[in-house]
Amino acid sequence: MNAALLLLLVAVPILGAALLIVVSWPVWLRRTVLLGTCAAALVAGLALAVLTRDGRVYAHQVGLWPGGVAIPFVADAFSSLMVATTALLILVCSGFAVATGEAGRRLFAPLVLVLAAGVFGALLTGDLFNLFVFVEVMLLPAYGLMALAGTPRGLRGGRLLVVVSLLTSSLLLAGVALVYGTAGTVQLGELAGAARESPTVAAGAGLVLLALWVKAAVVPVHGWLVRSYTACSPAVTALLSGLHTKVAIYALYRIYAVVFDGQSSLLWVGLAVFTATMLVGVLGAVGEHGTRSILVFHMVSQIGYILVGVALFSELGLMAGIFYLVHNMVVKASLFLSTGAVEYAYGTGELDRLGGVARRDPLVGLAFLGAALSLAGLPPFSGFVAKAALVAAALEQGQWVVAGVAVAVSLLTLMSMLKIWGGVFWGAPPEKEEEPGAGGAAVATARRGGVRTAVLLPSLVLTAVTLGLGLGAEVLLGLSAQAAAQLLDTSAYVGAVTDW
Amino acid sequence: MTLSLAIGVLTAAAVYLVLQRGMVRIVLGLVLLGNAVNLLLVSAGGAFRRDRPLLTEAPERAADPLPQAFVLTAIVITFSITVYMLTLAGAGEDDDDTEDGP
Numbered sequence: 001m002n003a004a005l006l007l008l009l010v011a012v013p014i015l016g017a018a019l020l021i022v023v024s025w026p027v028w029l030r031r032t033v034l035l036g037t038c039a040a041a042l043v044a045g046l047a048l049a050v051l052t053r054d055g056r057v058y059a060h061q062v063g064l065w066p067g068g069v070a071i072p073f074v075a076d077a078f079s080s081l082m083v084a085t086t087a088l089l090i091l092v093c094s095g096f097a098v099a100t101g102e103a104g105r106r107l108f109a110p111l112v113l114v115l116a117a118g119v120f121g122a123l124l125t126g127d128l129f130n131l132f133v134f135v136e137v138m139l140l141p142a143y144g145l146m147a148l149a150g151t152p153r154g155l156r157g158g159r160l161l162v163v164v165s166l167l168t169s170s171l172l173l174a175g176v177a178l179v180y181g182t183a184g185t186v187q188l189g190e191l192a193g194a195a196r197e198s199p200t201v202a203a204g205a206g207l208v209l210l211a212l213w214v215k216a217a218v219v220p221v222h223g224w225l226v227r228s229y230t231a232c233s234p235a236v237t238a239l240l241s242g243l244h245t246k247v248a249i250y251a252l253y254r255i256y257a258v259v260f261d262g263q264s265s266l267l268w269v270g271l272a273v274f275t276a277t278m279l280v281g282v283l284g285a286v287g288e289h290g291t292r293s294i295l296v297f298h299m300v301s302q303i304g305y306i307l308v309g310v311a312l313f314s315e316l317g318l319m320a321g322i323f324y325l326v327h328n329m330v331v332k333a334s335l336f337l338s339t340g341a342v343e344y345a346y347g348t349g350e351l352d353r354l355g356g357v358a359r360r361d362p363l364v365g366l367a368f369l370g371a372a373l374s375l376a377g378l379p380p381f382s383g384f385v386a387k388a389a390l391v392a393a394a395l396e397q398g399q400w401v402v403a404g405v406a407v408a409v410s411l412l413t414l415m416s417m418l419k420i421w422g423g424v425f426w427g428a429p430p431e432k433e434e435e436p437g438a439g440g441a442a443v444a445t446a447r448r449g450g451v452r453t454a455v456l457l458p459s460l461v462l463t464a465v466t467l468g469l470g471l472g473a474e475v476l477l478g479l480s481a482q483a484a485a486q487l488l489d490t491s492a493y494v495g496a497v498t499d500w
Numbered sequence: 501m502t503l504s505l506a507i508g509v510l511t512a513a514a515v516y517l518v519l520q521r522g523m524v525r526i527v528l529g530l531v532l533l534g535n536a537v538n539l540l541l542v543s544a545g546g547a548f549r550r551d552r553p554l555l556t557e558a559p560e561r562a563a564d565p566l567p568q569a570f571v572l573t574a575i576v577i578t579f580s581i582t583v584y585m586l587t588l589a590g591a592g593e594d595d596d597d598t599e600d601g602p
Contacts, residue, residue, distance in 0.1 A: 129570055136577045143584055147591075159523060159588050166530050166581050167518065173537045173574055180567065181544030 001051055003060035006073040009044055009083065009120040013037055017113035031098050034109040038091035041116060045084030052080045053479055055486065059126065059496035067499045068190065072126035076493050078322060078483035079123045082250050085326050086123070088465070089242035089333050090116050092458045096337050097235040099454035100344050105148055111141035115243065122247050126497045128176050128186040128208065131251060132169065135215070138247065139165050142240055146232045157231025164214070164224040172211035178204030188254070189497030192490055193261040205259045212255070215248035218307065219277040222300045226284070229296045234340025237292060241299055242333045249303065249325060253310050253318075257487035258494065262313045270311030275405050277304030282412045291339040291349040291420050295332070298375065298416065301409060302328045305390060308402060312393050318484035320389035323476055327374070327382040327469060334371035334462030338364055341459060342424060345451040351423030358425035361451040363460060365425045370463040372417035374470065377410040382469035385477070503543045510536035523589035527582060534578035538571045 016037045020030060052058070052075060061070035075083070094112055097103040103112075118138030125131050143165075146158040180186050182200040195202040217225040225245070229237050256262065281301025288294045306328060309321015341364055342357055343349040358365030374381030377388075387410055394403040469476050486493060510532050517529025545564035553563040 129573075133573060133577070136581075140581070140584075143581075147588070155588060155591060159585075162581065162585050162588065163518075163526055163530070166578070166585070167533070169577075170530070170533045170537050174540055177537065177541040177544040177567070177570075180541070180570075181546075 001058060003058040003073070003075075006058065006060055006075055006124055007062065009041060009124065010117045012040065013113040013117040013120070017110035017117070020110040020113070021107075027104055030109050031103060034094050034103065034112060035091065035098065037113060038087060038094050038116065041087040041120065042084065042091050045080065045087040048075050048080035049077070049084045049479060052077045053482055055482055055492060057486075057492050057496035067497075068185070068187065071130050072187065072189065072497045073124045074126040074188075074493065074497055075124055076483070076486050076496075077479060078250070078253070078486060081322070081326060081479050081483060082123045082246075083120055085329050086119050086243055086246070087116070089329060090119075090239065092462055093235055093239040093242070093333065093337070096238065096340065096455065096458040099452070099458070100235060102233060102235050107144060108148060111144045111148075112239070115141040115145075115239070119243050119247055123250060126188045128179060128188065128191070128255075132172050132176055135172070135247070135251075136169060138244065139169070142236075142244065145236045145239070146228070149231075149233050149236075151231075153231050154233075157228040160224055160231075161228040164228075168211050168214040171214070172208055175204055175207030175209075175211055178207060187497065188258050189494045191259045192494040193259075195259045196261045196263045202260070205255065208255060209252060212248045212252045213273075216245050216252060216303055216307070217300055218273060218303060219280040219300065222277070222281070222303075225300060226293060226296050229299075230290065230293045234292070234336060234343050237296075238333045238336035238340060241296070241336055242329045245299070245303060246325065246329050249306055252307065253321070253487060256310055256313075257318075258490050261490070262488065264313065267311050267313055270307065271399060271402055274304045274307040274311050275402050277301065277307070278405055278409045279304075282409045282416065285416045286412075289351050291343070291351065291424060292336070294416055294420060295335050295339065298413060299332060301413065302332065302375070305387075305406065305409075308390060308394065308406070312397050312399070313488075314393060314397055315481075315484055315488060316389065316396055317393035318487050319477065319480045320386065320393045322480040322483050323382075323473075324386040324390055326476060326480070327386045327466065330462050330469070331371050331374045331381075331383060331466050334367065334459045334466065335375065337459035337462065338368040338371065338456065339420070339424070341451050341455045344455060351420065353430060354424045355427045356425075356429040360429075361456070363453075364451050364456045367456060367459040367463045368425060369421065370467060371459070372421065373414075374463075374466045376414035376417055378414075380467065380470045382466045382473065382476075385470060385473040389477075503539055503547060507536050507539045507543070510539070523585070527585045527589060530585070531578070531582055534574070534582075538574055541567045541570050541574065 016033050020033060057076040059072050059074045061067055061072050063070055103109060115138055118134050121134035122131055122138055125134055143158055143162050146154050146161060176186055179201060182204055183191055183194045195205040214221045278301050281297050281304060285294045285297035288297060306321055306325045309317050339349060346354060374383035377383040391403045391406050514529045514533035514536060517525050545567035550563045551561040556562050
């Protein structure tokens with residue numbers, strides 16, 4: 001394959017977005033452009049994952065400048081896997097937005113396409129400064145998507161998201177500046193192992209890692225996530241949950257593996273912080289009463305799990321972490337979409353205003369139950385394989401506390417999922433309230449129709465994917481093992497990036 | 501020396517402003533922070549041992565062009581987000597207080 005084709009993953013969505021803004025097309029054509037571009041990206045991602053599964057690395061020096069001057073685009077097993085998974089999520093979430101009618105808003109499709117371009121760019125770039133640029137490209141549409149909701153709550157959440165993101169981006173940029181000042185380059189290939197050799201480079205790269213921690217919502221800097229993600233529409237929450245924090249996690253894996261060369265003397269910091277993240281996230285969910293705020297707190301907890309993989313930095317640990325990352329992106333989006341479908345049809349996501357949904361809409365209940373069990377880590381879903389691998393990796397390194405916390409937290413996760421199940425899907429629907437407030441309206445909406453098939457299909461597809469990944473775990477485990485091997489031995493990546 | 505002092509003063513002022521509650525003050529703080537980071541990028545190019553970018557007698561002493569390109573990109577991004585944040589500050593309620601409502 002010609003590596004220059006990697007550029008299309010960024011160029012095509014941006015071009016599509018530009019066309020959608022400039023040309024005034026009928027609604028069906030706008031939908032086709034949106035879904036078609038996402039589907040093409042998914043095909044491209046899957047093709048990349050197949051091409052790189054044997055350890056090949058494709059690198060392209062943009063503009064054909066000599067290596068070291070050009071900004072490289074690189075695809076190895078890890079980034080290809082991430083491109084495929086993010087493309088799947090963007091496609092499914094766009095499908096949900098089309099079904100709920102949210103995609104009919106004039107700016108929705110272009111914003112999602114720019115978001116996609118930013119995500120793919122951030123996953124494929126081999127340059128720290130370019131990473132900053134693509135992270136910004138990925139964040140800007142998110143602000144717009146939040147404001148599209150137009151509610152005061154959405155605006156408040158949007159303010160918080162913008163302020164935190166810009167503050168963190170400034171921190172990231174300062175880190176990039178320090179790396180440039182000390183190492184003289186920001187190209188990942190030339191920075192290979194630089195932070196391990198020189199403490200001054202490590203200080204700069206450490207600032208980059210710190211900024212990525214905030215973007216990944218690691219405890220104690222996770223508060224922004226809960227406040228802002230619950231303020232947007234269900235489709236947007238699902239979209240952002242699968243993309244933003246996960247790209248930051250990808251960058252953490254990549255930078256620690258390449259720039260720090262997996263330096264083992266710093267790993268204990270990660271283990272301590274990420275174990276705390278698992279625990280704090282799941283405990284935070286206990287006090288919440290809305291489906292989405294519970295799920296967002298679980299996101300924090302799951303981010304802890306994923307990052308434990310990089311903090312172990314062993315072959316098994318990295319493999320488990322990467323498997324967990326892919327599994328979690330799929331499952332989390334499925335949960336947000338199934339509860340979002342309920343929220344859309346019944347007008348509320350509050351636990352005490354809902355009940356008996358599974359009896360009226362058994363398929364939504366099924367989609368939620370499958371994803372919830374997968375999140376808690378029960379077989380035969382992918383969550384079981386992910387958690388088993390991660391706990392095994394922790395035990396292999398003698399990290400008994402981490403393994404113990406991981407098991408205990410999955411028990412608490414299960415309890416939390418049962419809380420949503422009991423509140424929303426099981427039991428009797430609440431009595432119609434006397435006052436004509438929001439509650440009365442919610443029950444009235446439910447009487448009208450329930451959940452339409454098109455709205456529940458996206459979450460059902462993702463639940464099927466997690467079941468498939470659980471039953472056929474061998475495939476994804478193989479890809480994750482290849483990705484982990486390339487993170488442990490970065491020579492192929494570095495070689496491909498530095499010369500061409 | 502001048503650069504580092506400027507970066508320090510800008511960052512200190514930015515931190516003070518970002519910790520305020522009003523959205524406009526936060527935006528002003530982030531503008532100052534963006535400028536501090538831009539100066540940091542310029543200084544990362546080794547401003548102390550280099551000359552002007554153009555019309556210098558010795559080309560090897562000319563300023564490093566890469567950080568300047570970085571700064572240009574960063575300015576564009578910060579500017580666009582600033583405009584958006586000011587819109588957010590003006591939109592919605594009458595005041596620009598960021599405190600969570602009911």
